[in-house]
Amino acid sequence: MELSRPGFSVYLTIGFPEPARFSQILGSLSSCVDFYELGLPTARPKYDGPTVRASHRRVVAAGLRGVETLKLLEKTGIDKPFTLMAYMEDYVDSLRGLLEAAASVGAGCVLLPDLAFDYPEMLDKYVEESERAGLRPCFFASSRFPHSWLQRYAALDPLYIYLGLQPATGVELPIAVEKNVKLARMLVGSRYLLTGFAIRRPETAAALIRSGADAVVVGSAILRLIEEKGVDEARSLACSIHQAVHSAKTSHGEG
Amino acid sequence: MVDVPRYWYNIVADLPVPLPPLLDPLEDEDSRIALLVKILPSRLIDEEYTLSRLIPIPERVREAYRKAGRPTPLIRAEGLEKAIGVHGRARIYYKYEGVLPTGSHKLNTAVPQVYYALLDGAEEVATETGAGQWGLAVSMAAAMLGLKATVFMTRSSYEKKKPRRIAMQALGATVHPSPSTVTEAGRRALRERPDHPGSLGLAITEAIEYVLENPRRRYVAGSVLESVVTHQTVIGQELLQQLPEEPDYMIACVGGGSNMAGFTYPALGMRLRGEGFDKTQFIAAESTAAPRLSKGTYRYDGLDTGLVLPLARMYSLGKDYVPPPIHAAGLRYHGAAPSLSLLRKLGLVEAAAYSQEEVFEAARIFARAEAILPAPESTHAIKAAIDVARRAEPGSVIVFNLSGHGLMDIDAYEKISSRIVDGQVPEPANARR
Ligand SMILES: Cc1ncc(COP(=O)(O)O)c(C=O)c1O
Numbered sequence: 170m171e172l173s174r175p176g177f178s179v180y181l182t183i184g185f186p187e188p189a190r191f192s193q194i195l196g197s198l199s200s201c202v203d204f205y206e207l208g209l210p211t212a213r214p215k216y217d218g219p220t221v222r223a224s225h226r227r228v229v230a231a232g233l234r235g236v237e238t239l240k241l242l243e244k245t246g247i248d249k250p251f252t253l254m255a256y257m258e259d260y261v262d263s264l265r266g267l268l269e270a271a272a273s274v275g276a277g278c279v280l281l282p283d284l285a286f287d288y289p290e291m292l293d294k295y296v297e298e299s300e301r302a303g304l305r306p307c308f309f310a311s312s313r314f315p316h317s318w319l320q321r322y323a324a325l326d327p328l329y330i331y332l333g334l335q336p337a338t339g340v341e342l343p344i345a346v347e348k349n350v351k352l353a354r355m356l357v358g359s360r361y362l363l364t365g366f367a368i369r370r371p372e373t374a375a376a377l378i379r380s381g382a383d384a385v386v387v388g389s390a391i392l393r394l395i396e397e398k399g400v401d402e403a404r405s406l407a408c409s410i411h412q413a414v415h416s417a418k419t420s421h422g423e424g
Numbered sequence: 425m426v427d428v429p430r431y432w433y434n435i436v437a438d439l440p441v442p443l444p445p446l447l448d449p450l451e452d453e454d455s456r457i458a459l460l461v462k463i464l465p466s467r468l469i470d471e472e473y474t475l476s477r478l479i480p481i482p483e484r485v486r487e488a489y490r491k492a493g494r495p496t497p498l499i500r501a502e503g504l505e506k507a508i509g510v511h512g513r514a515r516i517y518y519k520y521e522g523v524l525p526t527g528s529h530k531l532n533t534a535v536p537q538v539y540y541a542l543l544d545g546a547e548e549v550a551t552e553t554g555a556g557q558w559g560l561a562v563s564m565a566a567a568m569l570g571l572k573a574t575v576f577m578t579r580s581s582y583e584k585k586k587p588r589r590i591a592m593q594a595l596g597a598t599v600h601p602s603p604s605t606v607t608e609a610g611r612r613a614l615r616e617r618p619d620h621p622g623s624l625g626l627a628i629t630e631a632i633e634y635v636l637e638n639p640r641r642r643y644v645a646g647s648v649l650e651s652v653v654t655h656q657t658v659i660g661q662e663l664l665q666q667l668p669e670e671p672d673y674m675i676a677c678v679g680g681g682s683n684m685a686g687f688t689y690p691a692l693g694m695r696l697r698g699e700g701f702d703k704t705q706f707i708a709a710e711s712t713a714a715p716r717l718s719k720g721t722y723r724y725d726g727l728d729t730g731l732v733l734p735l736a737r738m739y740s741l742g743k744d745y746v747p748p749p750i751h752a753a754g755l756r757y758h759g760a761a762p763s764l765s766l767l768r769k770l771g772l773v774e775a776a777a778y779s780q781e782e783v784f785e786a787a788r789i790f791a792r793a794e795a796i797l798p799a800p801e802s803t804h805a806i807k808a809a810i811d812v813a814r815r816a817e818p819g820s821v822i823v824f825n826l827s828g829h830g831l832m833d834i835d836a837y838e839k840i841s842s843r844i845v846d847g848q849v850p851e852p853a854n855a856r857r
Binding site: 213214215216218219222223285286287289310311312313314315316317318335336337339340341342343344345348349352353356 | 434436437438439440441442443444445446447448450452453454455457458460461466467469470472473474475476477650734
């Protein structure tokens, strides 16, 4: 799987807000999305912000969680590339199963946001198992992250390196995110740099692309709109960010 | 010529493994992380979440550092070497942060934080203090920059550390004993335990509650946060210019960890990047009253007792731990800075805990040998340095951070001198060997 540059992605928790509407939402956002990032519902979305946490809570309360929810994707038939997000904590003993299941539904990679922080010693195993399952690895980094690790990621030929710009999803603090993106770009060379966390405006997205990001992903803002105003509003935000991303002039003159 | 550094050093960029993030408890509907924007100066938040290895020191802050007496001296402790009988066998140096006008390293971060609060348009800063060193530094920085300061001082210190409390008040600060009746958290603690001696964790909760009441207030943090730790690296950055030789041991006391981190991180960073200091042992000296790095567990825990702040992964004794009152009140915190905790977990930093009695002895030796009254906190580093010097290989070099002077800790010295007069303190110089 290759991802378009520049790219725009939406994060959705699989099965949110409930299974039937989830399929509908995927369908209606599709025309304004280059790829999806889909979260496997978990009881412990420990590094996520309040909106994403609530989305997991809701799906899990409805009796859905983990790899099982991938069946929903098979039924839905998803017409865009997608990658999965899951917490390593839930799959320490079943990493192979997770990655095989991901490959079988056509995911590009499985992002494990807690891998580097809580299981740094398992990084190589994750890469090996991803390849074994026919996937590429993808990696999470934060806005306070060792440079050597960003370089290590880059050397492993990932599908993408995800830079979490803010301390948690959906939480916006006064952080010089563009400066961090520029620095991350220097450290990862030409690798695909996906940026996310608390992006909710087209201008922010465009500025990130101009600073050197290859793509942006929006999660909490879309989840909130789906919940509070309905899918049409969510679609309209997605479309405006998609457009901003694709018309932003990148630092190397593309786009 | 040693100059005031132009940059602070952010060790997070060089850590061997990623630093676990701050965390909201899962069950929370809201985000404590999101709340930081109402608590901390915004520029401090930016420094907390930066990929940059070096952070430029604003010119106004550099200027204040210079006026305050930076660079601070690095001194060869020949008097101490002789007093403990290692002269000619080991060389001991100390970086003396006590020359700063508030008497400790705390001004290094008080100035930038108060300056950042000013940039946010704040009118008042609030904080907690144990020994009063931090509270005094904030009071002075606030006076320098024209803001009001409110300080929640742990009750046991409020009662014992009168000189520092009065100095804060003279500089215009309002000082409340914590637990206080000013905040809900304080009133609750007093209801549960009317004789509560206070703890830093609780005083933090009170200061934050106070800040959240009014958008023109900002909280300034004395230690623990990475951004605060980073500010203290002026100490270690200067030290790199001053060290005549690469040390075998670098030692500092640990409360929240900023003094230890500030002193050692620039050298530790060189070690992590493979640029030197590979034989150096980095030793954290703490108090047996709060031995988090020696006896705590590495886990997610509250930064403050009231859980207003997010959780941090660190060595901790538990957010509700109330340490017994000691003179080194600045070491009475339940946790240690996340980066320092991680380095300890990885074995790059060692820890040793000392009792009040042991460190008094070290204070007495040092005062007579070097003609400086050390702060009770710093005395832990002196004690560790003495122990290390006595057992080190011939030719060893030991450097420690003398984080503050003890001229305002008369209560502690009153106790030592009365014992000395009573003849209760044994002559330790050679007795131990
Ligand atoms: C003189 C002195 N040294 C050291 C410390 C401990 O510093 P830190 O909390 O940064 O470890 C304190 C804390 O109050 C102090 O007053």
